[in-house]
Structure formats: structure tokens, C-alpha cells
Amino acid sequence: MRDGKIVAAVTGMDHGHINGMTEGIGEAGAVIKWAYDPDTEKTKTFLDHFQKFQVKEAKNLEQILEDPEVDLVLSACIPSQRADLGIRVMEAGKDYFVDKAPFTTLEQLERIRKAIDKTRRKYMVYYSERLHSEAGVYAGKLVKDGVIGDVVQVMGMGPHRLNPETRPDWFFHKETYGGILCDIGSHQIEQFLYYSGCENARVVNSQVGNYCHSQYPEMEDFGEVSLVGENGASNYFRVDWLTPDGLSTWGDGRTFILGTKGYIELRKYVDVARDQTKDHVYWVDEKGEHREDVSGKVGYPFFQELLHDCIDRTETAMTQEHALKAGELCVIAQISAQKIK
Known part of the structure; x- marks a missing residue:
């Protein structure tokens, strides 16, 4: 802590989500003290990008872990390495904020749970497609306010553009990235649990395939899953790496939430052929039809709530069980998936 503010450090910059994580935490008021990656070029690029936060380069990971002023460590390292790093961070007495997917095996999850019980530290997860989406935040408010009644079903579509030439080698090996359902499927399952x-x-059914990228035999460019929640709500989602070049953004992410008194559609990143801006929310309720463009109007409350949770040892931003359960169900779906192509 420094002057009542959380002090954070960043390590493991293998995924670009580290920028969104850092931006969110920094804008929420944390002091970003250190940055370190074994690849010095990544560290340099990070420091250049975040000059406004006046981050310093750490000599190594140990300097971060041994610094008593550091409260929170952010990481977007290789997915298969996230659990081991997180356990090490928590054993050093610090909270951990990691990119999705938070782990890639159930054995890792078991060790994470034991470390949480032992250290009483947080293992929080950056499920950006809800937490860093104003449309996603706004939909949560509509659901909480009872606008569409009780949630019956959540359907999600999570297409992504591959750009294989920009991807590191680990991205194409299942052992390191975890599989498509474990990776980008984690966004979808987290949203289902939250909204419902x-x-x-x-997991009722899960399937994966590789339709267009035979040059990467361990890659999956398509996946779909059906789930049923303990309260009877249902979920179907589709994820893929098949976004065509003609789309103006990286993916046409959609979420559909059906309730007993209405429904919501989120067009998160583009309104195809109409509006290239993001965060379009459509809903129908008992009063009529509605549309709201919420970009710049809602904000991202998760980050400030997380900082308060780290100080007060509360669970306002996200419960620990929710963060881990979304990851657990993704791994289960991945393990049980039938390969269809």
C-alpha cells in the first residue's frame, strides 16, 4: 500500500490482454510500480505504452515478490503457466489478477484452491468480454433490475480473428493454450453464470473442430457447448477463429439473454453494416422495444471494486468461487469435447 492506494506490479506479458488489465487497474486508482517480463522487448514496449503510470522495470520476478509494498500482481503469461505463477504470488502474500483462462487443467485448479485456503489471498480473473465491455455491464444492470424477469437462457457467440502471423508458437499447442473452449470459451461460461x-x-454437450487451419494440427478453430445451471437456466455458446477479413473489428461478439418477461441482445464490438462503434444494447420488455448505445456512458466498475476488495478483503467485484467455477466448467467442457472435424 502507498498512501491508502493498492500498489500493483505486472509480470508475464505473453497475451495482449495485459494492456486492458493494466489500464483498468491504473485508471481505477492503483499505483503500478513494477513491470517485468523475461523478454526485455516486451517490457520495453509495455513501459513505453504506459508512461502515464510511471512504471519502473523490475530486475526479475523476485524483486516484485519480495517487495513488501506490492499488494497485487497482474499477469497474462502463457495459459498453462498461470496457475504456478499465481500460487507463487499468493505464497508471497500478494493477491493475483490473471488473464483468462485462469488455468488449463483440473489438477492446477486443485492446487490453486489449496493455495487460496492456505494463504487467504485472491486469485481473480480478467473475463474481459463482460468486465471490460460497457454493453456487458449495462446488461447486468438490466438483469439485476428485473427488466426481463428471471433469466431462462443465455446464448453467446464469441468469434475472433486469428491473424496467425501475429500469434506466438505457444498459441498453436494445446498443452500450452488449453484448447478453444478452455481459452475463449471461458468468457462465455462466465457470462452465463453471472447473468443467470x-x-x-x-456440461450437457461440447464439440470442437479444426475446419480451416490444418497447418496447425493442435489448433481448434470452432467450438460449441451446451450447459444447464443448477437453477434450471440453460446456456449455449459458440466460439471460433473464423472472423472474415471484411469485418471492421476483430470479432462480432453477441450475447442474447432470454428472460420470463423480455430479452436482451448485446452487439458488443460492432453493429454490422450499420455502425462500427461498440456497445450496442437492444432489449424488449413489457413496456416496448429499446435500443441504447452505451459506449462511454457506463464505465467499468469491476476494477475499482477489485481494488476495494483487496483492501477490505470483501468480494464485491467477483466472488472467488465464481472466478474459479467459470474456469473449471471450461476445462470440463474441453476435456469432454467430441472432435467433429
Whole structure:
């Protein structure tokens, strides 16, 4: 802590999500003290990008872990390495904020849970497609206010553009990235649990395929999953790496939330052939049809809530069980997936 503010450090810059994580935490008021990556070029690029936060380069990871002033460590390292790093961070007495997917195996999850119980530190996860989406935040408010009644079903579509020439080698090996359902599927399952109010769910069906990228035999460019929550709400989602070059953004992410009294559609990143801006929310309720463009109007409350949770040892931003359950269900879906192509 410094002058009542959380002091954070960044390590592991293998995924670009580290920029969104840092931006969110920094804008929420944290002091970003250190940055370190074994690849010095990544560290240099990071420091140049975040000059406004006056981040200093750490000599190594140990300097971060041994610094008593550091409260929170951010990382977007290789997915298969996230659990080991997080356990090490928590054993050093610091909270951990990691990119999705938070782990890639159930064995890692078991060790994470034991470390949390032992250290009483936080293992929080950056599920950016809800937490860093104003449309996603706004939909949560509509659901909480009962605008569409009780949630019956959540459907998600999470297409992404591959740009293989920009991807590191680990991205194409299943052991390191975890598989498509473990990776980008984690966004979808987290949203289902959140919007439906479920604490748990079971995987009914999961399938994966590689339709267009045979040059990467361990890659999956398509996946789909069906789940049922413990409260009876259902979920279907599709994820893929098949975004065509003609789309103006990296992916046409959509979420559909059906309730007993209405429904919501989120067009998060583009309104195709109409508006290239993001955060379009459509809903129908008992009063009529509605449309709201919420970009710049809602903000991202998760980050400030997380900082307060780190200080007060509360769970306002996200419960620990929710963060881990979304990851657990992704791994279960990945393990049980039928390969269809």
C-alpha cells in the first residue's frame, strides 16, 4: 500500500490482454510500480505504452515478490503457466489478477484452491468480454433490475480473428493454450453464470473442430457447448477463429439473454453494416422495444471494486468461487469435447 492506494506490479506479458488489465487497474486508482517480463522487448514496449503510470522495470520476478509494498500482481503469461505463477504470488502474500483462462487443467485448479485456503489471498480473473465491455455491464444492470424477469437462457457467440502471423508458437499447442473452449470459451461460461445467477452448472454437450487451419494440427478453430445451471437456466455458446477479413473489428461478439418477461441482445464490438462503434444494447420488455448505445456512458466498475476488495478483503467485484467455477466448467467442457472435424 502507498498512501491508502493498492500498489500493483505486472509480470508475464505473453497475451495482449495485459494492456486492458493494466489500464483498468491504473485508471481505477492503483499505483503500478513494477513491470517485468523475461523478454526485455516486451517490457520495453509495455513501459513505453504506459508512461502515464510511471512504471519502473523490475530486475526479475523476485524483486516484485519480495517487495513488501506490492499488494497485487497482474499477469497474462502463457495459459498453462498461470496457475504456478499465481500460487507463487499468493505464497508471497500478494493477491493475483490473471488473464483468462485462469488455468488449463483440473489438477492446477486443485492446487490453486489449496493455495487460496492456505494463504487467504485472491486469485481473480480478467473475463474481459463482460468486465471490460460497457454493453456487458449495462446488461447486468438490466438483469439485476428485473427488466426481463428471471433469466431462462443465455446464448453467446464469441468469434475472433486469428491473424496467425501475429500469434506466438505457444498459441498453436494445446498443452500450452488449453484448447478453444478452455481459452475463449471461458468468457462465455462466465457470462452465463453471472447473468443467470447460477453458482454451478453441468456440461450437457461440447464439440470442437479444426475446419480451416490444418497447418496447425493442435489448433481448434470452432467450438460449441451446451450447459444447464443448477437453477434450471440453460446456456449455449459458440466460439471460433473464423472472423472474415471484411469485418471492421476483430470479432462480432453477441450475447442474447432470454428472460420470463423480455430479452436482451448485446452487439458488443460492432453493429454490422450499420455502425462500427461498440456497445450496442437492444432489449424488449413489457413496456416496448429499446435500443441504447452505451459506449462511454457506463464505465467499468469491476476494477475499482477489485481494488476495494483487496483492501477490505470483501468480494464485491467477483466472488472467488465464481472466478474459479467459470474456469473449471471450461476445462470440463474441453476435456469432454467430441472432435467433429
